[in-house]
Structures are given as C-alpha cells and as structure tokens.
Amino acid sequence: MKQLHQTVDNPMRRAFYETVARIPYGKVATYGQVAILAGYPGRARQVGYALAGMCEEWDLPWHRIINAQGKVSPRTGSKFHLFQYELLAGEGVAFANNSIDLNIYRWDPEEADE
C-alpha cells in the first residue's frame, strides 16, 4: 500500500485527498464542497480530476463524493460509478430514485462527527 504523502506532491491535490479522508461513514460530500473545505473554492473540477488520479489505493472514501445534484457522476468508459452505488448503499445511504438527499446525508464538518 503506497502512502499518500510519498506519491502526491501537489499540495492542492493532497488537500483534496485529506479532506475526502475526513468524510465520515454514512455521509457524502459534493465535489464543490470538498474544494471549499480543502481551501480551494471553485475548483470542483480539480477534485474530480484528483480523484481520478488515485482510484484504488490509500483507502480513501472516494465513493462518498457525489455531484451537487446528489447523484453519482458517471465516468467515461468505466464502471466504477456502479460500484460506488453499492458501496454507498452498504453504508446505509438511501437512494430516492437514483439520487441522494443531500439535506440528510451531506457531511457537515461543524457537526459532531469524526
């Protein structure tokens, strides 16, 4: 298992990864939210890009990242998004017609979690 700090030099991407790592079990966060919490507001795209650069390593809860519409963003030419549904469902996250209710499951760092 490679360690995060050994392979990620880009401070922004590392900030994204560390933010993602703090999302508690059973909660989700949007790309834009991660960008803001990491200290890079407005760079939601880079979050997705950074996530694409890791995929299966570091034990990051990548599946807890969804888009602002409460849905799992489809990947181009990959089936990981299907896997993502299973992982979330396995954490008790409910889907109402393919979408997640952000009012219920969105991670709020201010709350008493982690």
Add this chain to the structure above:
DNA sequence: GTTGTGACTACCA
C-alpha cells in the same frame, strides 16, 4: 507555446 478535455457548478432561457 496552444488546444482540447473533463468523477464540476451556477446561472439563465
């Protein structure tokens, strides 16, 4: 150097 692309978002018609 320039261009095209993308696990995004907000806004507007």
Add this chain to the structure above:
DNA sequence: ATGGTAGCCACAA
C-alpha cells in the same frame, strides 16, 4: 425538466 454558456484549471498531446 432540458440545454447552452461561462467560470474553473491541471494535465496530456
């Protein structure tokens, strides 16, 4: 609801 546009910007070609 759907579709276009404009910001965002690292990365690969």
